[in-house]
Amino acid sequence: MSAAMITARGVGLRIGEAQILSDVDLDVRGGEVLALVGPNGAGKTSLLSLLAGDAIPTAGEVLLEGTPVAAHRPGALARRRGVLLQENRLSFPFEVVDVVQMGRAPWRGRPEEEDDDAAVGRAMHAAEVLHLARRSFPTLSGGEKSRTSFARVLAQDPRLIFLDEPTAALDIRHQERTLALARRRAAAGDAVVVVLHDLSLAAAYSDRMILLSGGRVVAAGPPREVLDPERLSTVYEHPVEVVARPDGSLLVLPIRTVEVSL
Amino acid sequence: MNKTPTAPTTTAPVVPRRSRTGVTVLFVVLAVGLLACAVLAAGVGQLSIPAGEVVSSVLHRLGLGGSPVASHANGEAALWTIRFPRVVMAMLVGAALATAGALMQGVFGNPLAEPGIAGVSAGAAFAACAVIVFGWTFLGPWTTAAFAFVGGLAATLVVYFLSRSGGRTEVVTLILTGVAVNAVAGAGIAFLTFLGDTQAREQIVFWQLGSLNGTRWPYVAIVAPLVVVGILVATTFARRLDLLALGERPARHLGVDVERLRITTIVVVALLTAAAVSFAGIIAFVGLVVPHIIRMAVGPGHRVLVPASALGGAVLLLGADLVARTAVDYADLPIGMLTALVGGPFFLYLIRRTRRSSGGWA
Numbered sequence: 001m002s003a004a005m006i007t008a009r010g011v012g013l014r015i016g017e018a019q020i021l022s023d024v025d026l027d028v029r030g031g032e033v034l035a036l037v038g039p040n041g042a043g044k045t046s047l048l049s050l051l052a053g054d055a056i057p058t059a060g061e062v063l064l065e066g067t068p069v070a071a072h073r074p075g076a077l078a079r080r081r082g083v084l085l086q087e088n089r090l091s092f093p094f095e096v097v098d099v100v101q102m103g104r105a106p107w108r109g110r111p112e113e114e115d116d117d118a119a120v121g122r123a124m125h126a127a128e129v130l131h132l133a134r135r136s137f138p139t140l141s142g143g144e145k146s147r148t149s150f151a152r153v154l155a156q157d158p159r160l161i162f163l164d165e166p167t168a169a170l171d172i173r174h175q176e177r178t179l180a181l182a183r184r185r186a187a188a189g190d191a192v193v194v195v196l197h198d199l200s201l202a203a204a205y206s207d208r209m210i211l212l213s214g215g216r217v218v219a220a221g222p223p224r225e226v227l228d229p230e231r232l233s234t235v236y237e238h239p240v241e242v243v244a245r246p247d248g249s250l251l252v253l254p255i256r257t258v259e260v261s262l
Numbered sequence: 263m264n265k266t267p268t269a270p271t272t273t274a275p276v277v278p279r280r281s282r283t284g285v286t287v288l289f290v291v292l293a294v295g296l297l298a299c300a301v302l303a304a305g306v307g308q309l310s311i312p313a314g315e316v317v318s319s320v321l322h323r324l325g326l327g328g329s330p331v332a333s334h335a336n337g338e339a340a341l342w343t344i345r346f347p348r349v350v351m352a353m354l355v356g357a358a359l360a361t362a363g364a365l366m367q368g369v370f371g372n373p374l375a376e377p378g379i380a381g382v383s384a385g386a387a388f389a390a391c392a393v394i395v396f397g398w399t400f401l402g403p404w405t406t407a408a409f410a411f412v413g414g415l416a417a418t419l420v421v422y423f424l425s426r427s428g429g430r431t432e433v434v435t436l437i438l439t440g441v442a443v444n445a446v447a448g449a450g451i452a453f454l455t456f457l458g459d460t461q462a463r464e465q466i467v468f469w470q471l472g473s474l475n476g477t478r479w480p481y482v483a484i485v486a487p488l489v490v491v492g493i494l495v496a497t498t499f500a501r502r503l504d505l506l507a508l509g510e511r512p513a514r515h516l517g518v519d520v521e522r523l524r525i526t527t528i529v530v531v532a533l534l535t536a537a538a539v540s541f542a543g544i545i546a547f548v549g550l551v552v553p554h555i556i557r558m559a560v561g562p563g564h565r566v567l568v569p570a571s572a573l574g575g576a577v578l579l580l581g582a583d584l585v586a587r588t589a590v591d592y593a594d595l596p597i598g599m600l601t602a603l604v605g606g607p608f609f610l611y612l613i614r615r616t617r618r619s620s621g622g623w624a
Contacts, residue, residue, distance in 0.1 A: 054511055078517030091371035091507040092562035097277055102505055106517040121274035133278045156516065 004029050005064065005160055005191050006051055012059030013046055013215075020046045021215040024060070030159065033182055033192045035202040035223075038212035039236050044195045045086070045164055047212065051193060052083045052162045064160075078106035082158035086165050088149040090137045096148050097133040100124055103155035112157075119155045126181055127151035128174070142169040150178060161185060163194040167201065179205040199252035203227055211235060227252055285560050285570075292573040296353070299580045303352070304345045306588055311337050311345075343478070351477040351485065352583040353576035355538040356548055358489045360575025361496055362534040363549020364556075364567050368503035369527040370422070370431045373554065374612060377414075377535040378546025380436065381443025385417025386410040386532070386539040387470065388450040394465055395458040407484055410536035417443050418528050418535075433616055472543040472598020474583050481541045488537035492530050493572050499526060500564040507562070545598045547605020548575055554612065 004027035013021040021043045028034055028051065036044045049055045050062050053069035062069045064080065072080075082103070090099065100123055104116045124130045127147045132140065137148060146169045153161060163182065167175040175198075182192045183205055196202040202209055203223040211219040211226050213235045219226045227250055232240040239255040305311040311331055319341055321328030331337030359377060366375040366382075377383045389409040392398070401408050425431045425439040455466050468475075502523050505513040510520050538545065552574040553567060560566050579597070586597040 052515070054514070074514060074519045075517040078515060081515075083512070083515040085509075085511060088512075089509060091509075092373065092557070094504070094507065094562055095280065097279055098504075098561070098563065099508075102508065102516060105502075105505055117277070118274035121277045124277060125275045130275055130277065134280070 006069070007063045008051065008057075008060065009063075010060030011047075011050060011057045011062060013043070013050060013055065014058040019215060021050070021057075022059075024217055026210060026217070026220065028160065028191045028193055030189050030191045031186055032207040033179075033186045033194060033205055035206035035209045036193065036195045036212060037197070037199060037202050037209055037226075038218075042212040043215040044212055046215075048083075048162050048164050048193065048195055052081060053077055054083075075106060078156070078158075080158055081160035081162065082153040082156040083162045084150055084153045084164060084166055086168065088145050093136040093138050095133065096129055096135050096137055096140070097124070099137050099148055100129070100151045100155050103152035103157075106156060119157055123151040123154035126154055128177070143171060143174065146170060147174060147178075150181075154181070159190050161190060161192045163192065165195050165197065167196065167198065175201060199227060199232070200250065203250040203252065223250060280561060285566050288556070288560050288566075288570055289573070292570065292577060295577045296573060296580070299577055299584070300349050300353070303349050303580055303584045304341060306584060307340075307345065308592070309334055309337065309340050311341060316341065347479050347482050348474050348477040348583070349580065350482050351474050351542065352580045354482070354485050354489045355474070355542045355545065356552075356575035356577070356579025356582075357493060357572040358485075358534040358538040358575070359545060359548040360552035360571040360578070361493050361549075361568060362531045362538070363575075364553040364564070364571040365496055365503070365527050365531050365534075366418075366549065367553060368500075368506060368564055368567075369524055369531075370425070370436060371507060371509075372431045372433060372436055373557075374433055374550070374609075374616060375431070375436060376547065376550040377531065377538075378544065379550065379609070380418070380421045380440040381447060382414050382417045382421065382531065382535045383539050383544045383546065384444045384447035384451070385420075386414035386536045387544050388447040388454070389413025389416075390469075390540050391451050391454045391466055394469075395454045395462045403480060403484055407488065407536055407540040410540040411532055413447075414536045414539065415529065415532035417447065418532050422524075422528060433613070468596070469543040470598075471596030472545040472601070473586070473594065473596045474542055475587070475594045477541065485537050485541055488533055492534040492537065493569070495526070496530050496534075496568050497565075499523060500568040503527070503564040504562075543596075543598055545579070545601050547601050547609065548579060550612070551605055551608055552578055554608075 006028035008024055008026045011021060011024040024047060036047060038044055050057050053072065056070045064072060100120050103123065104119060107113050107116065124133065127150050129144065129148050129151050132144060132148065137145065140148065146166065150166055161182065166178050170178060179201060182194060186192050206223060208221060209223050209226040210217055218235055219231060227242050229240055229242045232252065241253045241255050243251040243253060245251060301313045301316050304316045305313050311333060315331050315333060318328035319331050319338060322330055331341055363376045366377065366380065367373050389412055390406050393406045393409045398405050421439050421443055425435045451470065455463055458466060502518050505516050505518050506523065514520050553571045556567055556570045556574055560570065582600050583597050586595040586600055589595060
């Protein structure tokens with residue numbers, strides 16, 4: 001495992017009276033897919049925004065190459081890390097190809113600019129949005145918007161990739177493709193941090209998982225260690241079963257025989 | 263572990279793109295249209311000068327042959343002391359307002375933002391009125407423009423910070439904020455009109471209606487540098503406004519220094535609006551109509567939108583001013599009245615369309 005690209009030490013985030021995150025320690029390393037999981041309101045998205053440099057922690061620090069992430073200049077940071085948010089809106093009717101092309105903005109005026117067209121083409125091919133190239137972004141379906149935005153992040157070609165629920169709006173094929181692409185980026189040495197709700201999907205595609213609950217890290221490690229049925233049942237406040245399939249993959253399933261009190 | 267079998271592409275696929283021809287055609291049409299309008303506008307009026315003589319006179323002054331206007335004794339003088347300053351001012355004011363509109367829409371992330379509607383023009387007008395009423399001259403001929411800039415900047419900042427939430431401006435909030443700013447600035451102007459003497463009152467009333475009547479070269483000399491600098495600066499950051507369309511956070515993820523871009527844009531909007539308002543008064547809707555048409559023609563990319571809006575605004579206002587001074591014999595109609603007459607219904611149409619397309623007043 002290569003050296004940590006991002007180091008978070010004793011990170012906390014407080015917004016007004018609400019303590020969103022407390023005492024989070026983690027390393028993000030090149031070559032791995034790190035999944036952030038946990039129930040709603042556990043602080044996954046907040047942690048992602050701290051790691052990506054969108055927000056500054058109120059306690060502890062998040063370091064990228066030894067310097068606080070948010071202290072890096074915007075341009076330099078954009079050449080290192082790309083972020084896919086949950087919601088992807090656009091104020092004006094740009095075409096899909098224009099949106100993906102926006103991912104190349106950090107490389108303007110640099111030698112890498114030569115690669116712009118090829119990078120856009122590869123990214124659109126990978127995210128399967130080539131056929132949508134001339135469509136106006138606001139007319140796309142939720143899943144198509146999500147894939148277009150993912151293509152934008154791929155075109156940006158960062159070493160550190162943050163994905164916030166990238167599969168939420170996607171069909172099965174594209175859920176699998178998106179995470180397979182994330183894996184391929186990790187295999188090439190990049191670091192991928194992904195927030196996921198589907199624990200089976202997270203188990204299948206991540207090297208390490210961090211389980212958050214109430215703003216704290218409850219468990220961290222390989223999926224096999226983190227996905228303990230008892231621990232998950234407590235954290236998610238619903239009985240959960242973890243099934244190991246013959247091929248070694250894990251399935252995390254809610255137990256549906258219990259009555260849900262509404 | 264399931265890995266989707268994707269064959270890695272060795273050669274990057276060809277991406278279908280918008281053809282560049284449309285953009286070239288647009289700029290050629292606008293440039294030719296601007297020249298044609300300018301020659302026409304310079305020739306038409308109570309003293310009619312044929313287009314050929316107009317061109318010949320310009321060439322003569324440029325030292326490229328040609329000759330002074332011969333068909334009228336006063337032709338040459340009318341052309342160079344009355345018509346041309348007005349033609350140039352119309353182009354400058356139109357370019358300034360349309361560019362300011364395009365920039366405001368970009369930074370507000372809202373296609374309905376416009377200096378007139380948002381109250382920026384009224385803020386600039388209020389400050390300029392103060393100069394008229396109190397007869398301030400401590401900055402020489404630049405006093406009006408300087409005050410208009412400060413007033414416009416204050417109004418833009420107020421609208422911007424009051425109407426935004428979560429990195430965007432909703433249509434309703436923007437327009438209601440504009441209503442409030444316009445009301446306060448309007449009250450200020452009313453009070454100043456009340457304070458002023460008869461001469462100042464008359465000046466304010468006509469100037470508030472928006473008019474290019476009485477434009478002379480010294481005014482052009484003040485407005486021109488402001489507009490040229492404003493538009494040039496705008497073209498340097500236009501591309502980054504595209505990224506702002508993604509929202510503030512994604513723009514930051516792509517390396518945009520969002521705070522700096524916002525402040526720069528707001529200052530340039532105030533500068534351009536002040537330049538337009540300080541001599542021509544309140545001319546609304548140019549900043550709404552022009553960028554909208556350009557977007558329909560060549561898409562929303564600001565690198566094309568900003569310069570094309572400048573050209574389009576120049577053409578539109580030149581045409582509007584021509585109508586304003588020739589529609590009724592021996593009368594110079596207020597141009598602000600004309601643009602509002604056309605722009606108002608257009609604004610309604612845009613509101614309805616925006617409401618439909620976003621499924622509500624978002």
